[in-house]
Amino acid sequence: MSASNRIDSLPNPGDAIADDLIAQIERRSSRVGIIGMGYVGLPLAQSFAAQEFDVVGFDVDSEKVAQLNRGESYIRHIPSDTLDAMCRDGRFHASSEPDALRYMDIIIMCVPTPLTRYREPDIRAVEASTRMIAERLRPGQLVILESTTYPGTTDEVVKPILEATGLLAGREFFLAYSPEREDPGNAKYRTVAIPKVVGADDDNSRRVAECLYNQVVVQTVPVSNSRTAEAIKLTENIFRSVNIALANELKVIFTEMGIDVWEVVDAAKTKPFGFMPFYPGPGLGGHCIPIDPFYLTWKAREYEIATRFVELAGQINTSMPRYVIDRLAKALDERFSRGLNGARILICGIAYKKNVDDIRESPALRLIELLEERGAHVSYHDPYVPTIPQTREHGPLAGRTSEALAPDTIGAYDGILICTDHDDVDYRALVDHGALVVDSRNILAKCGLHAGNVVKA
Template sequence: MSTAAAQATAEPSAETARRLALFRDGRPLIGVIGLGYVGVPLALAAVKADLPVLGFDIATARVAQLNRGESFIRHIPAAAIAEARASGRFEATDDFARLGEPDAILIAVPTPLTRQREPDLSFVENTARAIAGRLRPGQLIVLESTTYPGTTEEVIKPVLEATGLRSGKDFYLAYSPEREDPGNPTHGTRSIPKVVGGDGPAALAMARALYGRIVVDTVPVSSTATAEAVKLTENIFRAVNIALVNELKLVYGAMGIDVWEVIEAAKTKPFGFMPFYPGPGLGGHCIPIDPFYLTWKAREYDIATRFIELAGEINTEMPYHVVNRLAEAVDRSAGRGLNGARILILGVAYKKNVDDMRESPALKLMALLERRGAVVDYHDPFIPVLPPTREHGELAGRSSVALDAATLGRYDAVLIATDHDAVDYRLVALHAKVVVDTRNACQRHGVTGATIVKA
């Protein structure tokens, strides 16, 4: 029998068995680092499973808000946070000296890209160093942040083992990718299976035991790198298919064919087709970013990810296409160019019915329009003021304008970038000089007219 096979079949030590029993049947304290769009739902799901949670975040104001039972995320009701606080099973803190308290620490921090489209693991690295400062024997550490295959073992493990403690012997290390879909009314944290990969069989068993109490099912894979690859594959699949329909939008548009009508008809096929929809560009914390984590890592193996990179090029080009279509519409409607034109962006969240602006293509559209001399305002019922962002800090502090007949009449064009259901599209079409619709929102709400242009 090989050494690896012997280790896989060996009886766990008494200490390992005790820790496994704690995660399977006991009351382990769960630490969640990063109380954002992933960390808060994860913490609430653990509380629902009758597990105590200590949440960590560097934002003092956010910590105070959560401890008051308030929500800063629209699709997470304050009542859910208040209930978790009232149960006595949830507390938020900015005191990272308390990282020695939890039995398991789940890491849900951002993994953005640099301006050069390379992975920025600074949040992960800083978190690993913070944990290492308080790491104690028996703790389970799980990374949930999306990243390239190898991060858990190549980045986190060395930092933690620099303490003298050893993974699989003194502490346990695993990776389980977040699968959060903000605002999805059908699939919440607890109803979505969790893929789990461990650094060794003991870590895998413990992570499965813990998550098995929080979510509907766990899906074990052979390693942390495999689990990391699963997450990238899920989002690359979406990015590539969105690029495909974006390209079809350009081709069919040149032919006078409505791509939205094509997709609606095609999706009636009960097999072999899955509908994806075009838009003004990619947004959110996953799809615009994750593919480039793999393309970056693939260079280490001298492999060119041409298919993924082509999809990235097509999706990145979409905001420029939209601005050109808008310029054409303004020229036909008002007989002028974009320089000095007043444009209203309708919706700045990255997807409908949420207040999440991460990587929103609307910000890119605003920047491109202003670069061409346009005067740009926005309306979004869920984002009253634009927060600071990594790429478009110059837009921070701007306020959403009211959406009424008088306001609409002041603009040369209205550009629908996000199709919130709360917007009165009939009002928009009735009073706007021209509407450029990147989401097919008007037609989906039964609104038609000569002033509506699809882009």
């Protein structure tokens, strides 16, 4: 009999350890540590604190930690009043001290998983966080990965690092994967209102993780293993990527035919079955849809499987910024007999989606670069992003500040390109005082603003 079979045949001490942790969770005496205080980690910390769990938010950025402990939020949809109340109640504090992980009963990783410059997964933050946990791992802890990643990360990367301590998952500690489903700025579907998928590779880990999330979200959806849970997250966003790519391709085709793609989609969605509306845009932004498909295509190569459909969608979506620039250049040429070289262009909105301050993977950043490569002088206006922060891929843009909208300044631009359809923008002023307004979001039509100086892209 193999060593693994002998272990499997023995009574599992993890059963009793899991029962004890479940009891702690249900009486709110378990301590929750969340690694990564960004757009996923901080809302999750708020959700646990609201249910009277003691929460420690870990982050390597000492400035963020100090700001959080002062009760000051840097994420727009997490009000500072809410954060301050969490701190004053003693339910939350932030730390950059890894040794505090020893005292956590639950540790949740919400760290970035971007792509490398070669469009391959960069899970260095996951690996580093896992090693940090392993150095302090003790029996009875539950470790959960929430970061978006490829199927197999939890059992191929995280589990071996943790089990190198000599402790076994499902017997002495517990390990699960639960994909984040945050939608920043969505007032209807905040963290607690979104069902939570939970996957683990042993029964004890699954039931402890399911119990944990049952305390804070509207519904948990347990699945058979961590790979399935990891695949679910990718599937959700690949679905969106492919359908947005279809809408973008239809936009290109219909524009040449003199057909308004937004009118087509709005009319098509009146069909009560068999159709779901997706809209075109200037490109994809955010941490999920532009990135997740490449996690699957990378992993699929290990199995010698081509992901042609997924990759084609990615190619279409990443081509959109150039398409929008070409539409702007054509409009300048037709109306003013001039090109982009030397033109003054205002980008309206650089957040990746409306009514948020998040610029991760925003197509606006790529649009600025493309415009400046062609000799344009580019400024931007965004009521949610007063200053462009440092980013991995667009470092030279950091520090630029938002321009105020006023009739005289609007009129000074040769072209205005609407990239993000924020609500807090005076679109009437853009149309009334702008020489040319290129709308990549169809927001002007939604506002009833139709004029000869408006071009859709």
